Amino acid sequence: MNFHNVSSFETFQQLWSQYGYEGNFGEMIQQEFPRIKGITYLDHAAATLYPESLLRNFFRDISTNVYGNPHSHSPSSRLTHDTVEQVRSRVLQHFNTTSKDYSVIFTSGCTAALKLVAETFRWRPQTEGEAGSHLCYLTDSHTSVVGMRGLTSTLGVAALPVSSQELKTRAKDGIQEEDVICQTPHLFCYPAQSNFSGRKYPLSHVEGIRARRLYPACDLQGRWFVLLDAASYVTCSSLNLQDCPADFIPISFYKIFGFPTGLGALLVRNDAAGILRKTYFGGGTAAAYLSGENYYVPAENISDRFEDGTVSFLDIIALNHGFESLYRITGNMHNIQQHTFGLARYTYTLLSSLCHGNGRPVAQIYAEGQFESPITQGAILNFNLLDSSGQIVGYSQVDRMASLFNIHLRTGCFCNTGACQAFLGITDQQMKRNLQAGHVCGDGVDLVDGQPTGSVRVSFGYMSTFEDCQKFLSFVAECFVMKPVTVNRARLQELKAARESSDRPDELPPVNGFIKERQTGVEKSSSKASQQEFGHVGPSHGKTLTNIYVYPVKSCAAFEVHDWPVGPLGLLYDRGWMVVNGNGVCLSQKRESRLCLIRPQVHLPSNKLFLQASGMDTISVPLEDDVSFHTSSQMCHSKVCGDRVETFDCGDEAAAWLSLFLGQPCRLIRQRPGLTREMKKRSDEGV
Structure with missing residues (x-):
């Protein structure tokens, strides 16, 4: 079979x-990535590329806004x-x-996130009477995970490397009884996706370790915590922490957006934060301390407690534009996963079917499966090329x-x-001999005694x-294949047939990465129904109500009414938008002082909110209390007076109107009906 035909x-x-x-x-590639014209960039697992719009919008942001130190x-x-x-x-969304x-x-x-966990985890050292804590990790882990043992070994904590086979072969059926007596903390670390082969490990391992079904948790008593290294996984896949509630999730943002570099995060499950204990305290992390006495009280907020000094706030602000560009271009992470896996599967299929003129295969591919599904395989392909005699071609x-082909x-x-080591069959003794032969990590020594040192x-x-x-495939065929270039027809047909059993729709993640709250059993209510249910504002004994003002949009002008329905949070629709x-x-x-010039007005008969301002056409947005509106609108989170509130975006027309009038990019959002702010709750409860 001719290679060029397939x-x-x-x-x-x-x-x-x-x-x-x-x-x-x-067209999107030309607009967003013009700098890669003529370049074939295939190193996204190391660092992906940033779109032009990310930088353009970020620089516009920091050029028009003044951002000071957040501690002032x-x-x-x-x-x-x-x-x-x-x-x-x-x-978090x-x-x-x-x-x-x-x-x-x-x-x-x-x-840095991994190092933070290693430094602050409440390890319990081994003693004569107690086994102590264990740091356990999959052998298919990044250096930065394995490197945690360098710190724990000085604390008398045992390190236990575990192969992926041991996890299940040494597992025990059923959930182990909760160990009430022994509360020794242990930490198990594993990658959601191997950065070497792209293999995706089951996210269910999180619960399997916690329930002490999987090895080594099933053999070691104590309380188990799980660190899920998601740096490679989240580059092209959607991670749903509602389904996979790991205790600690370290990530790097440049692997998702390409920019900014030097910024990552540790996502900490709040219920597990108590197992982390800081000793050093930097600026912004203390609630109180004394310089002349050993007295220190850490900040109550988890993020404040662990972020020493001033955070890299401009880089953090750039993330907002990273999310905007990513979702605008792709729609959601599920689309990215499907697109990138398709490219990886195609490349894997042709490379594994490619043959020299004498019929020998061109590549030895290092993978657990045959790229059957994006659920089990990421967009990474690892291999070594073989010459016509079957010998490995050095990776250098x-x-x-x-590089010559760009x-x-x-x-x-x-x-x-x-x-x-596992894929190339390199023993520990060979690794040590390679070092003695002059090979170190990151150099160009690709073969030692004819055996590969990497891929x-x-x-x-x-x-x-x-x-x-x-x-890429044409480059391999032109430079490393003995002519004529052929394709193993049987192998190709086998891989094509495998699609039928694996090409099924995956469960879609939340749209645009935002949480969509399930609405069940909610009745629609009109403004008239609200009036009947909650009554009208009227005079109270001994006091006279002279005027009623409603402020539909926070910080905008009020409008006066003679009577008005009362909702569960006060005057109906009052400060419902911002x-x-x-x-x-x-x-x-x-x-933004010009907000006071915007005159909102709620018109109950038409079920609309009208926005008016001098020199602007009047526009309207629906009041919409029904479920269908909220389930079809983009949900987001905002802060009001320190409280986090769930909101819904009111659409592009209102956004364009506000942006034009205020002279800066703006959007109109509405607080989710029925949501009570925590600060208001505390006030109502007399706290």
Whole structure:
């Protein structure tokens, strides 16, 4: 079978159905990534690429707004503080959770997040009478995970490496009884996705370890915590923390957005935060301390407690624009997963079917399966090329040749020695001998005594194209295949047939990464019904009510009424809406004085909110109390007077109207009906 006949888009479509996103994919690439013209970038697992709109909108933001130190209380500092808090909320939305369950601790990257856990976890050292805590990790883990043992070993804590096979083969049936007597804390770390092979490990392992069904938890008494290394996984996949409530999740944002670099986070399950204990305290982390006495009280807020000094607030603000660009271009992470997996599957299928003129295979691929499903395999392909005699071609030779063709890929062991050893069959003794022979991590020594010391990795991002796959495969065929180039027909047909059993629709994640609250058994209520249910405002004994003013939009003008229905939170529709800036931060007259010139008016008969201002056409938005409106609207989170509230976006027309009048990007959002702010609850309860 001729290689050029099968390396077509028709073959791709036979292997996978989804390619690109809504709109013209090629036009989007030209607009957002013009700098990669002529470049085949296939190293997204190391660092993905940022779109032009991210930088453009970020620089416009910091050029028009003054952001001060968030630890001060000036207007510019409050703007920074509120924007950073809005970004925290958006990070949690992206992972389908809220601040009720998780906290976001910003770090300099995933490695710093892992180091933070290692330094603050309440390890219990081994003694003669007690086994002590255990640091357990999958051998298929990044160096930064394995490196945690460097710290724990000095504390007398045992490190226990575990292979993926041991997890299940040594598991025990049924849930182990909760150990009430022994509360020794243990930590189990594993990657959601291998950065070496792209293998996705079951997220159900989180509960399996907690319930002490899986090894080593089933053999060690105590309380188990789970750290899920999600840095590689979240690049192209949706992580739902409602379904996978790991205790600690370290991530790096440049792997998702490409920019900013040097910024990551540790997501901490609030119920597990108590197992972390800080000793050093930096600026902003203390509720109180004395310089002349050993007295220190940590900040109550989890994020404040662990973020030493001033956070990298401009980089954090850039994340907001990263989310905006990502969702605008792709729709959601599910679309990214489908698109990138299709490219990886196509490349895997053709590379594994490619043969030399003498019939020998061209590549040895390192994978657990055959790229059957995006549930079990990420957009990473790891391999070594073989010459016509079956000998491995050194990865340095492949890397140098790829550079001549302007193909950007990754070679070596990818900071994952455990997976490298397992797939390449390198023993511990061989690793030590390779070091004695002069080979160290990151160098170009690709073969020692004819045996490979590493491999080649290509990985895909949401902006990767079918042409990238074609150029890479053509490069391999041109430079490393003995002519004539052929394709193993039986192998190709086998992989095509595998699609039928695996090409089923996956469960869709929340739209745009936002949580959609399930609405069940909610009755529709009109304004008239609300009036009948709650009655009208009337005079009370001994007092005279002279005027009634309703403020539908926070910080905008009021309108006077003669009588008005009362809802469960006060005057119906009072302060039900607010205006937020481009970063989702609530605007008040302190920040935007022109808000007082906007005259909102609620018209109950037509069920509409009207917005008026001098020199502007009047527009309206529906009052809409029914379920269908809320389930079809984009849900987001905002802060009002320090409280986190759930809101719904009121659409592009209102946003354009407000942006034009106020002279800055704005949106109109509405608080979810029936939601009571925590501060108001405490006030009502007399706290």
